[in-house]
Amino acid sequence: MHACYIERYGSPEVVKLGELPAPTPGPGELVFRMEAASVNPVDFKIRQGMLRAIQSYPMPAILGNDAAGVVTALGPGVTGFAPGERVAARLDKARMGGFAEFVLARPEHLAKIPEGVSFAEAAAVALAGLTAWQCLTEVLRLKAGERVLIHAGAGGVGHLAIQLAHGLGAHVTTTASAARHDWLRELGAVQCIDYRTADFTRVCEPFDAVLDSMGGETLLRSIAHTRRGGRVVSVGDLPTPEVASDYGKPWLAPVFWLISRKPRAAARAQGVAYRYWFMREDGAQLAMLLERIAQGALKVRIEREFPLAQAAEALRLSESGRVQGKLVIRP
Ligand SMILES: NC(=O)c1ccc[n+]([C@@H]2O[C@H](COP(=O)([O-])OP(=O)(O)OC[C@H]3O[C@@H](n4cnc5c(N)ncnc54)[C@H](OP(=O)(O)O)[C@@H]3O)[C@@H](O)[C@H]2O)c1
Structure with missing residues (x-):
């Protein structure tokens, strides 16, 4: 089958397109024919080898962390899915494999795609x-009426987080370049800050909660601008010690303690709860998100689609950090 893969970590040139054997499902696995996959910044980070401490991959490793398609084969013991059904998944982190004609997946990561939802939307x-849902509901435990700051509102995570936070009844402020503001207001943002020309700490009241995907200085300023007793989660900085146990790698906790000491110290000083969050695969939550799309309550913006043969170009565009919404790969 055609697949986009790497044989070693490195610069964009290590990304290859070629023929690899199609997967056969083992016990508790199934295979679907890919109709759409989506591009996430984690794809180029994996290519660079940035995540090796937490997750390394046997080579060749097929890139692509989420995908949608039609079930073609079930392994022994798989129930609840049948050949011909339309499905989507955030694929197993330990395996990925979305940028290929056929994709191996685990049923607990899969959701059926409701009528009216496209493969592209489901993958994207x-x-x-x-990520957005888990950060808002499991980490921040956002409540109606609270003031939440969502950074990078125009990005893949941000534009979905704005809508989900708005749906929870929160008052949403977001950061994005000015050209995106009208769109983000339509999605439910009440206040849009152009991060290129304005400092949110000067023009906004302190927040109850912050979803940060930028890390670094932006995260530190966000913590300093959260009310005492508030909560901050980052998906863009460096892992905090809890991530080591979440990943079943407790020996990494001291390393994560060291590399996350700045935001943790800032949070302690401010009286704010802070942690880094690594999203997890979850078929039941994905089914809920797909249902919201079917009902028109969640809109996925797809900026551009690429054929599988141009997946490397899509990864380069993602790496530019300027994508609005999502990029999708088609077989
Ligand atoms: N830990 C996890 O589990 C997890 C999960 C998902 C994502 N992430 C990480 O979260 C980050 C965001 O992911 P994504 O998929 O949303 O990325 P993305 O779609 O590539 O984000 C692109 C957007 O970022 C905006 N942006 C760039 N610099 C900005 C700044 N200084 N302030 C505000 N917005 C800025 C751009 O907006 P403008 O065009 O308006 O400039 C662009 O629309 C990535 O680093 C990703 O790896 C982590």
Whole structure:
């Protein structure tokens, strides 16, 4: 089958397109024919080898962390899915494999795609939508009436987080360049800050909660601008010690303690709860997000589609950090 893969970590040139054997499902696995996959910044980070401490991959490693398609084969013991059904998944982190004609997946990561939802929307919402939902509901425990700051509102995670936070009844402020503001207001943002010309700490009241995907200085300023007793989560900085146990790698906790000491110290000083969050695969939550799309309550913006043969170009565009919404790969 055609697949986009790497044989070693490195610069964009290590990304290859070629023929690899199609997967056969083992016990508790199934295979679907890919109709759409989506691009996430984690794809180029994996290519660079940035995540090796937490997750390394046997080579060749097929890139692509979320995908949608039609079930073609079930492994022994798989129930609840049948050949011909339309499905989507944030794929197993330990394996990925979305940028290929056929994709191996685990049923607990899969959701059926409701009528009215396209393969492209289903693939595009998986990783980014689950990240937004888990951060808002499991980490920040956002409540109606609270003031939340969502950074990078025009990005894959941000534009979904704005809508989900708005749906929870929160008052949403977001950062994005000025050209995106009208669109983000339509999605439910009440206040849009152009991060290129304005400092949110000067023009906004302190927040109850912050979803940060930028890390670094932006995260530190966000913590300093959260009310005492508030909550901050980052998906863009460096992992905090909890991530080591979440990943079943407790020996990494001291390393994560060291590399996350700046935001943790800032949070302690401010009286704010802070942690880094690594999203997890979750078929049941994905089904809920797909249902919201079917009902028109969640809109996924797809900026551009690329054929599988141009997946490397899509990865380069993602790496530019200027994508609005999502990029989708087609077989
Ligand atoms: N830990 C996890 O589980 C997890 C999960 C998902 C994502 N992430 C990470 O979260 C980050 C965002 O992911 P994504 O998929 O949303 O990325 P993305 O779609 O590539 O984000 C692109 C957007 O970022 C905006 N942006 C760039 N610099 C900005 C700044 N200084 N302030 C505000 N907005 C800025 C751009 O907006 P403008 O065009 O308006 O400039 C662009 O629309 C990535 O680093 C990704 O790896 C982590």
